[in-house]
Amino acid sequence: MIVSTQKPFEQILSALEGGERIFIIGCAKCASVCKAGGEEEVFRMQDALAAAGKEVTGTIVIDETCHMLRTARDLRSRKEQVDEADFLLVLSCGAGIQSVAEHSDKKVIAGTDSKFLGNIKRFGQFEQRCSLCGDCRLNDTAGICPVTVCAKGLVNGPCGGMEDGRCEVDAEQTCAWVAIYERLDRQGRLEALDKTTALRDFSHKRHPNNLRLDK
Numbered sequence: 001m002i003v004s005t006q007k008p009f010e011q012i013l014s015a016l017e018g019g020e021r022i023f024i025i026g027c028a029k030c031a032s033v034c035k036a037g038g039e040e041e042v043f044r045m046q047d048a049l050a051a052a053g054k055e056v057t058g059t060i061v062i063d064e065t066c067h068m069l070r071t072a073r074d075l076r077s078r079k080e081q082v083d084e085a086d087f088l089l090v091l092s093c094g095a096g097i098q099s100v101a102e103h104s105d106k107k108v109i110a111g112t113d114s115k116f117l118g119n120i121k122r123f124g125q126f127e128q129r130c131s132l133c134g135d136c137r138l139n140d141t142a143g144i145c146p147v148t149v150c151a152k153g154l155v156n157g158p159c160g161g162m163e164d165g166r167c168e169v170d171a172e173q174t175c176a177w178v179a180i181y182e183r184l185d186r187q188g189r190l191e192a193l194d195k196t197t198a199l200r201d202f203s204h205k206r207h208p209n210n211l212r213l214d215k
């Protein structure tokens with residue numbers, strides 16, 4: 001899931017300057033799970049904006065705000081409230097914010113910061129395990145991503161700074177390559193480390209990004 005956090009309220013208020021009537025849009029999927037823009041956060045935002053003197057013309061929590069057709073349909077279903085608003089405030093990840101912007105000529109305000117693709121460890125705890133590099137190495141690394149977990153993204157074993165199994169960049173962390181070694185050892189597959197892996201192919205990760213997947 002995409003992990004996002006809500007921007008500080010002062011920042012949101014400042015972005016809303018010049019708009020007195022606001023329509024708030026949340027997302028029932030990722031933003032809801034990470035408590036950045038689910039139903040509860042949308043209601044809380046509504047109260048906070050009212051207390052700050054803004055008029056909230058309406059709210060909606062779209063099932064998946066990144067689903068462009070669904071977002072267009074749901075916004076149409078609230079056309080009157082959307083039309084009344086000066087600005088649309090979106091509490092979803094950046095993909096959802098852009099879905100809304102695509103389907104409205106109103107000024108769209110991002111109320112969140114999108115952080116990373118996260119695994120849910122337990123309720124309210126998320127961890128980045130994959131960087132969406134487009135060139136997956138997990139088959140060679142016992143299912144531990146060196147691109148993400150290694151602070152330097154090294155794909156051919158540890159750097160010289162590893163000490164006592166800890167990462168030199170962040171001593172709180174186990175070195176990714178020690179973790180890979182230990183798991184391969186448990187699996188009786190240490191020979192996997194004899195292979196030199198091709199350097200990362202950055203052509204798979206374009207910026208500005210323009211990736212598509214058509215099935």
Ligand code: SF4
Pocket residue numbers: 129130131132133134135136137138145146147148
């Ligand atoms: S190598 Fe790592 S960052 Fe790249 S796709 Fe695989 S898990 Fe994701």
Ligand code: SF4
Pocket residue numbers: 149150151152153154157158159160161162163166167168169170174175176177178
């Ligand atoms: S110590 Fe290990 S995890 Fe840290 S940067 Fe070096 S190789 Fe990567």
